[in-house]
Amino acid sequence: MEEVVGDDSAGPAPAPPVSAPPMQMQYNSPSLSRKPLLIALEPAAADNINSNNPRGGGGGGGGHNRNRSFFTPLGSPVRKAIQMTKLDPQDAWLPITESRNGNAYYAAFHTLCSGIGIQALVLPVSFTILGWTWGIISLTIAFVWQLYTLWVLVKLHESTETGMRYSRYLHLFSAAFGDRMGNIFAAFPIMYLSGGTCVALIIVGGSTSKLFFQILCGEGCTSKPLTNVEWYLVFTCAAVVLAQLPNLNSIAGVSLIGAVTAICFCTIMWLVSVTNGRLDGVSYDPIKEEPNMAWIFSILNAFGIIAFAFRGHNLTLEIQGTMPSNEKKPSHVPMWRGVKVAYLIVALCLFPLAIGGYWAYGHKIPPNGGMLTAIYQFHRRDTSQAVLALTSLFVIINAVSSFQIYAMPMFDDMESKYTGRMNRPCPWWLRALFRVMFTYGCFFVAVAIPFLGSFSGLIGGIAVPITFAYPCFMWLKIKKPKKQSFMWYLNWGLGVSGVILSVILITAGVYVVIDTGIQVSFFKPA
Numbered sequence: 001m002e003e004v005v006g007d008d009s010a011g012p013a014p015a016p017p018v019s020a021p022p023m024q025m026q027y028n029s030p031s032l033s034r035k036p037l038l039i040a041l042e043p044a045a046a047d048n049i050n051s052n053n054p055r056g057g058g059g060g061g062g063g064h065n066r067n068r069s070f071f072t073p074l075g076s077p078v079r080k081a082i083q084m085t086k087l088d089p090q091d092a093w094l095p096i097t098e099s100r101n102g103n104a105y106y107a108a109f110h111t112l113c114s115g116i117g118i119q120a121l122v123l124p125v126s127f128t129i130l131g132w133t134w135g136i137i138s139l140t141i142a143f144v145w146q147l148y149t150l151w152v153l154v155k156l157h158e159s160t161e162t163g164m165r166y167s168r169y170l171h172l173f174s175a176a177f178g179d180r181m182g183n184i185f186a187a188f189p190i191m192y193l194s195g196g197t198c199v200a201l202i203i204v205g206g207s208t209s210k211l212f213f214q215i216l217c218g219e220g221c222t223s224k225p226l227t228n229v230e231w232y233l234v235f236t237c238a239a240v241v242l243a244q245l246p247n248l249n250s251i252a253g254v255s256l257i258g259a260v261t262a263i264c265f266c267t268i269m270w271l272v273s274v275t276n277g278r279l280d281g282v283s284y285d286p287i288k289e290e291p292n293m294a295w296i297f298s299i300l301n302a303f304g305i306i307a308f309a310f311r312g313h314n315l316t317l318e319i320q321g322t323m324p325s326n327e328k329k330p331s332h333v334p335m336w337r338g339v340k341v342a343y344l345i346v347a348l349c350l351f352p353l354a355i356g357g358y359w360a361y362g363h364k365i366p367p368n369g370g371m372l373t374a375i376y377q378f379h380r381r382d383t384s385q386a387v388l389a390l391t392s393l394f395v396i397i398n399a400v401s402s403f404q405i406y407a408m409p410m411f412d413d414m415e416s417k418y419t420g421r422m423n424r425p426c427p428w429w430l431r432a433l434f435r436v437m438f439t440y441g442c443f444f445v446a447v448a449i450p451f452l453g454s455f456s457g458l459i460g461g462i463a464v465p466i467t468f469a470y471p472c473f474m475w476l477k478i479k480k481p482k483k484q485s486f487m488w489y490l491n492w493g494l495g496v497s498g499v500i501l502s503v504i505l506i507t508a509g510v511y512v513v514i515d516t517g518i519q520v521s522f523f524k525p526a
Contacts, residue, residue: 095248102252105252106323106338122370126139199442212389242254243439255405259345269357276379277360284358293511303504375388376388415431462506
């Protein structure tokens with residue numbers, strides 16, 4: 001939650017006492033120094049100091065000079081921020097900003113865990129439509145584009161002019177465009193990217209758990225396997241246990257494990273595919289469907305697959321909000337350092353996965369499941385069962401680890417409702433209850449609405465601006481670059497292009513739903 005600007009019209013009335021732990025919040029604010037006496041003293045307190053020490057200390061400097069030494073220069077932005085900024089005690093009570101001792105390593109762990117996911121495994125499917133040239137060009141443009149918008153978010157996290165820190169995406173958007181615009185255009189996509197991803201992770205983790213058991217049990221296994229719903233429940237129980245970790249910094253180790261397992265399963269998949277060679281009869285000619293309208297929408301779907309491969313922008317400000325910050329050491333420095341390392345590794349995972357997978361399977365790559373399905377469909381007999389089992393285990397661990405970081409904004413939102421109304425932190429039992437309710441709520445959605453994935457293209461198109469468009473518009477609104485300058489043209493061009501891409505993907509999603517239809521089956525997961 002951002003720090004709230006005070007109203008100067010009320011005069012120099014004393015600030016109300018804060019019941020939250022205030023010192024950590026002061027030290028971690030970009031608008032405050034680590035000197036505890038930096039805030040101007042109240043008149044009565046100042047008089048007491050001067051009366052007790054009329055000479056103002058050694059050197060004949062006087063009490064006025066002694067007090068003034070605690071301030072930054074009169075006209076500096078930081079001094080203005082000190083005079084304007086009040087601390088919001090709720091930040092010390094909520095799981096995202098409860099702990100502000102993060103660093104560049106934590107930022108890299110969280111960014112990697114949230115940036116590489118199961119959606120990257122279908123990247124070779126987009127190449128079957130776009131071909132080699134346009135597939136690689138599109139993937140490269142999307143990578144550079146989202147890396148730029150990530151940099152924009154990192155820079156917008158804190159303002160040197162007002163001293164505010166925006167530790168949640170929705171709060172930054174609302175500060176730029178107003179609460180009404182935030183609720184209309186940003187609230188649903190942000191909630192979908194958290195809650196919807198958690199539902200998808202339960203489905204992927206549960207299904208892969210079933211596959212992992214089948215590999216370990218072998219073809220002649222006589223034990224009765226669990227049903228899909230039961231595997232979903234097993235995965236959900238594991239997620240509930242990890243969800244009891246209190247705040248975002250406390251799951252840094254979980255994110256590290258998730259990042260390592262993501263790197264491992266991506267590397268294993270493209271290495272197994274490439275070392276086994278190309279399949280017989282592989283073709284690299286782009287698939288062209290008839291009629292032309294279907295072909296056009298298949299191209300749009302390919303662009304959507306590439307766009308959806310990059311995720312995690314809705315968590316960037318939250319991750320940066322866990323870091324300490326002041327005017328000398330702003331949080332954007334370690335954050336960007338961690339992000340650069342993380343996305344170098346992301347590139348080293350996604351590009352070989354897309355290129356190597358398409359080279360090995362061509363147009364034979366399964367459209368559902370992508371590389372994960374291809375490994376078991378084409379190499380189940382010529383690849384060690386230990387390698388296949390290890391790959392499945394890595395996917396499961398990554399899914400349960402990613403669940404924690406994507407669920408954290410939802411936990412934070414639920415607790416903020418309580419703290420805002422009761423003006424006190426959540427008791428431990430209520431926090432645990434909130435997390436159990438949310439996690440099993442996601443399980444219920446995964447079981448009750450198994451056809452929700454049919455709307456993924458449509459809903460995903462609505463969420464695309466979170467990554468590709470909104471950061472550019474927020475930069476224009478907040479930073480106000482000079483008209484017709486390079487940054488002005490760049491952000492307008494990328495922002496408008498992101499909105500157009502979103503509209504196109506939503507249209508394609510509607511077409512796919514209408515053209516292919518939806519098999520509605522409540523409480524019957526495949």
